[in-house]
Structure formats: structure tokens, C-alpha cells
Amino acid sequence: NAGVTQTPKFHILKTGQSMTLQCAQDMNHGYLSWYRQDPGMGLRRIHYSVAAGITDKGEVPDGYNVSRSNTEDFPLRLESAAPSQTSVYFCASPTDKGPFYNEQFFGPGTRLTVL
């Protein structure tokens, strides 16, 4: 039982290139979120999904797209990367199948640099 996994661990992009960050969970959870972490700003939620086929915008969704075709995977896509998207990205899911407001289990993160 790996929990939440993310790939890649590191990546460098050029401005304008596209990229998909992968998130997978094997806990059969419905709820998944994407966050970005920037110095001095804490973590901010980008998009989230409560179940396969249902996604919604978080607090900083601009420049990102998500899809949820099954329970396990929740990829985050950058269609045309910008330097402002240089960040560390975390995928997270509640630790129990219970309330969606439960504490979250975080993946190991993806460090993305956009040149």
C-alpha cells in the first residue's frame, strides 16, 4: 500500500512547453487535491476532485488543468508553462475514507522549474 505517489520527482521545463504531473493513490479514496508550495506563501490548493469524473477549482487554478477518469489517478497538466509556475507541487488525499475535511496524506512532491 503506497498511499499517494507522484512522478516525476524533479523536472525542468522551458517557457511555453507543456507538462503533466502524475498523482496516483491506492487507498480507494474519492478525494484528491493538488497544491503548490512557494516560499513565504505556504501551500495553496490548485484543483481538487471528490470522485472520478468530478473536478473543481481550488484557490489558484489559472494555468492548470486536471482530469479524473478513474479513482486512482489525478494528473495535473500545464498546457503552456510560465516561470511563475516554478514551484513544488503536492498531491494529497484525506487519510481516511471518512470526512473530506480529515487530515491529509501528502505525496512526496514534484519540484518543477520553468526557465
Next chain:
Amino acid sequence: AQSVTQPDIHITVSEGASLELRCNYSYGATPYLFWYVQSPGQGLQLLLKYFSGDTLVQGNKGFEAEFKRSQSSFNLRKPSVHWSDAAEYFCAVVLTSGTYKYIFGTGTRLKVLA
């Protein structure tokens, strides 16, 4: 607007000294409250949480936190810090009405002197 404030960006303490990390929130009702810890290059891990009941909660690694409704605070404490506690600490709240919203503070980076 709802917010979480961690007023100390950096804190340095000597090993064995006591520690208190401050967290204040702005919200009309009592939210669900969390403290997370992040070691370098790692994801966040839960230290403790408060949903209701006893306002003093015990967490992992000898940490505790006290919820004070009158001060809208949820400060994290440890009586004796160990060198391995050096990390970044995040306070977080989940708003309990309307759309699910999970808000993190900006973090406090703890340095421990030997």
C-alpha cells in the same frame, strides 16, 4: 476573508529548550485545526489535530497544541526540543461551512542549535 497567520517565519532554539510556535486564524466559527511538519525535501506529515472536545491535544513526537477560542489561536508547544525537530511547521485550518476549504499558514522554519 478567512486566513491563517503564523507570525514567526524563523525560530531558533537550543536543544533541550522549550518551544512554542504561534498560529492564529480568522474565521467566524470554530474550524478544524491541524499542525503539520515538513522535513527538507519531504511532503507534509500530520503532527496533531483538533476537531472538538478537550482544547489541549497531544500529538506525535512529544508535541502538543492548545486551542484558545477567545484568542483564535492554536499554538504548538514542546517542552524539550531535539535536534531532529528542525523542520518547517505549518498550521492549517479547514472551514466547516460552505465549500470545503483547507487553508495553510505560511510556515515557521525551526532551527535547533546543538
